Amino acid sequence: AQSVTQPDIHITVSEGASLELRCNYSYGATPYLFxxxxxxxQGLQLLLKYFSGDTLVQGIKGFEAEFKRSQSSFNLxxxxxxxxxxxxxxxxxxxxxxxxxxxxxxxxTLQVKP
Amino acid sequence: xxxxxxSPTHLIKTRGQQATLRCSPISGHTSVYWYQQxxxxxxxxxxxxxxxEERNRxxxxxxxxxxQFPNYSSELNVNALELEDSALYLCASSLNRQxxxxxxxxxxxxxxxxx
Numbered sequence: 001a002q003s004v005t006q007p008d009i010h011i012t013v014s015e016g017a018s019l020e021l022r023c024n025y026s027y028g029a030t031p032y033l034f035x036x037x038x039x040x041x042q043g044l045q046l047l048l049k050y051f052s053g054d055t056l057v058q059g060i061k062g063f064e065a066e067f068k069r070s071q072s073s074f075n076l077x078x079x080x081x082x083x084x085x086x087x088x089x090x091x092x093x094x095x096x097x098x099x100x101x102x103x104x105x106x107x108x109t110l111q112v113k114p
Numbered sequence: 115x116x117x118x119x120x121s122p123t124h125l126i127k128t129r130g131q132q133a134t135l136r137c138s139p140i141s142g143h144t145s146v147y148w149y150q151q152x153x154x155x156x157x158x159x160x161x162x163x164x165x166x167e168e169r170n171r172x173x174x175x176x177x178x179x180x181x182q183f184p185n186y187s188s189e190l191n192v193n194a195l196e197l198e199d200s201a202l203y204l205c206a207s208s209l210n211r212q213x214x215x216x217x218x219x220x221x222x223x224x225x226x227x228x229x
Contacts, residue, residue, distance in 0.1 A: 043222040101159040106156050
């Protein structure tokens, strides 16, 4: 069965520090992978996506993610975190086949210390 | 370019009532998706519409239904509301039916509260 695991429910980093959010997936074929961010009271904003090709993808707001097939991972990184990055981050895979369905991880809440 | 817009922002209902949530996709997008984000349950896929037809539905009871209009906007209807239906309902849209290679773009959601 397809699934996404975000092992860290909550992460706290200091402003200016680097960030890595982990995402592991289980998928039968070459996956489509996404990272979304959700600020309080808002919807999901697409940060970046991986479909194929270069395994290091760049996104908005200075984020990047690396697809590692051997580890079934798609970790999100940012070299220097800003206070405005505090939010909940979701990794997603899919849609599988012709279902239209994205499968989301449970999310990681990022807190940024001043 | 306007993003996905949802209305209303908040909706308060009582048990047994019916709720209608609305979504306008990004211009040019033909596929509309609905997700439920309930506390403790994460983001769950509800429905997918494309070109006016329901293409797929998630593991939700039949009292969750919807439709897509000729202008590609969509409605989600929830009948016989239960307390557990309290959640943020998110609508997303994408460019075409083969959603795999087209990312889904989300609106800000409708917060449905059942009293």
